[in-house]
Amino acid sequence: MKSVQSATAASDGAHSFVPEISQPNLDLLGRAQSLYSLIHEHAPDSDRDRRVSEVVIDGLEELDLFQVCTPRRYGGFQSNFRTLFELTAEIARGDGGTAWAFALLNSNAWGVGTYSREAQDDIWGANPRARITWATNPAAGPTASARKVDGGYVISGRWPYASGSLHAQWVNLGFDVEIDGAPVRMATLVPMDEVTLEDTWYVAGMRGSGSNTVVGTEVFAPDYRTQSYDNLAEGNYASEFTDELEYLTPLGPNFNLVLVGAQIGLAQAALDYALEKLPTRGVTYTKYAKGSDAPTNQIAVAEAANAIDTARMLGRRACYDIDAAAVTNRGQIDRATRARIRMDSATIAVLCRESIDKMLTAIGSAAFASVNPLQQVWRDSETASRHAAVNVGVSKETYGKSLLGIDEFTMLI
Numbered sequence: 489m490k491s492v493q494s495a496t497a498a499s500d501g502a503h504s505f506v507p508e509i510s511q512p513n514l515d516l517l518g519r520a521q522s523l524y525s526l527i528h529e530h531a532p533d534s535d536r537d538r539r540v541s542e543v544v545i546d547g548l549e550e551l552d553l554f555q556v557c558t559p560r561r562y563g564g565f566q567s568n569f570r571t572l573f574e575l576t577a578e579i580a581r582g583d584g585g586t587a588w589a590f591a592l593l594n595s596n597a598w599g600v601g602t603y604s605r606e607a608q609d610d611i612w613g614a615n616p617r618a619r620i621t622w623a624t625n626p627a628a629g630p631t632a633s634a635r636k637v638d639g640g641y642v643i644s645g646r647w648p649y650a651s652g653s654l655h656a657q658w659v660n661l662g663f664d665v666e667i668d669g670a671p672v673r674m675a676t677l678v679p680m681d682e683v684t685l686e687d688t689w690y691v692a693g694m695r696g697s698g699s700n701t702v703v704g705t706e707v708f709a710p711d712y713r714t715q716s717y718d719n720l721a722e723g724n725y726a727s728e729f730t731d732e733l734e735y736l737t738p739l740g741p742n743f744n745l746v747l748v749g750a751q752i753g754l755a756q757a758a759l760d761y762a763l764e765k766l767p768t769r770g771v772t773y774t775k776y777a778k779g780s781d782a783p784t785n786q787i788a789v790a791e792a793a794n795a796i797d798t799a800r801m802l803g804r805r806a807c808y809d810i811d812a813a814a815v816t817n818r819g820q821i822d823r824a825t826r827a828r829i830r831m832d833s834a835t836i837a838v839l840c841r842e843s844i845d846k847m848l849t850a851i852g853s854a855a856f857a858s859v860n861p862l863q864q865v866w867r868d869s870e871t872a873s874r875h876a877a878v879n880v881g882v883s884k885e886t887y888g889k890s891l892l893g894i895d896e897f898t899m900l901i
Contacts, residue, residue, distance in 0.1 A: 580753025585696020693871030736819025
């Protein structure tokens with residue numbers, strides 16, 4: 489009974505609610521909103537070219553939107569997590585692939601903020617606007633290797649799913665190495681000019697994210713640019729800047745939640761499209777001259793809007809838990825809350841996917857025409873909502889074990 493009470497308390501918040509802790513940066517949100525037309529216009533280009541349009545990258549760069557999570561010491565905004573979440577949702581209204589790359593490049597800047605001063609200086613000291621991609625999961629073990637050498641490690645391997653890598657100057661790579669006879673998972677920062685990109689991102693959805701494969705051969709990773717994955721997962725970071733509270737929270741909740749902001753924006757885009765189009769066309773083989781007059785469509789848009797609202801509320805609660813932990817608890821988040829955040833993230837993905845499905849049905853088969861933006865929204869959501877970090881089955885298992893007091897969790901929580 490004690491474990492259930494603990495988990496329930498965590499889900500209600502273990503701290504007094506102070507809204508100001510997790511308020512988004514409205515100036516940055518306004519900047520993102522000003523780019524909607526540009527991003528939406530180039531969404532088909534990003535989908536076709538399997539990378540974010542350079543015109544869009546330039547627009548985001550000019551408005552400093554790749555500095556959202558960069559420390560203030562290097563001219564960044566050092567924003568809270570709520571800001572990144574809301575920005576990602578807003579950008580996804582225009583294009584899911586752009587939002588995905590945007591979210592990962594910014595969250596990876598947050599990740600660099602957990603490394604040593606020397607590592608951060610390597611990246612931002614030389615280029616305060618440097619962007620970082622992330623590929624910490626070496627493919628299938630045997631395709632990645634590492635050995636300890638004086639002053640660091642030498643690593644080789646292939647690292648898939650490096651979102652935004654076509655627009656990055658650095659990459660955070662993961663590798664396994666034997667230390668004192670035991671395998672240890674490590675992460676390290678490597679310049680992109682010391683690795684190559686293999687063009688592997690041929691997928692049905694989220695094409696614009698450009699999540700290609702990083703390939704490295706005998707790459708030297710100095711100790712000061714390396715951390716153990718266990719330390720990352722628990723928030724025991726190498727950074728000396730312990731007064732920078734935004735960089736104290738553990739990796740798992742941040743990573744799980746950053747992947748679903750785009751889902752909310754995609755679902756909102758689908759709803760907006762349906763609300764615009766339903767009053768302008770009839771329902772074939774019925775008496776309804778306007779789709780908006782059909783009760784089935786009225787119910788569908790109500791259910792979709794409600795699902796999106798629910799997803800936003802879950803996301804904002806999770807953002808608050810992350811931001812409040814940084815401010816009030818030195819970044820520490822108990823496992824019950826972390827399990828619930830993972831469950832919430834998966835639920836957001838499912839709610840948004842189902843909302844989009846309702847809008848596809850309301851619009852009908854016309855939604856699947858190549859020129860219809862809904863089909864790209866659908867493909868992006870169907871692909872992204874099945875990312876392993878928001879796997880709904882694993883998330884339910886993890887949350888259920890937490891509620892039942894079973895001390896067994898997945899790696900990323």
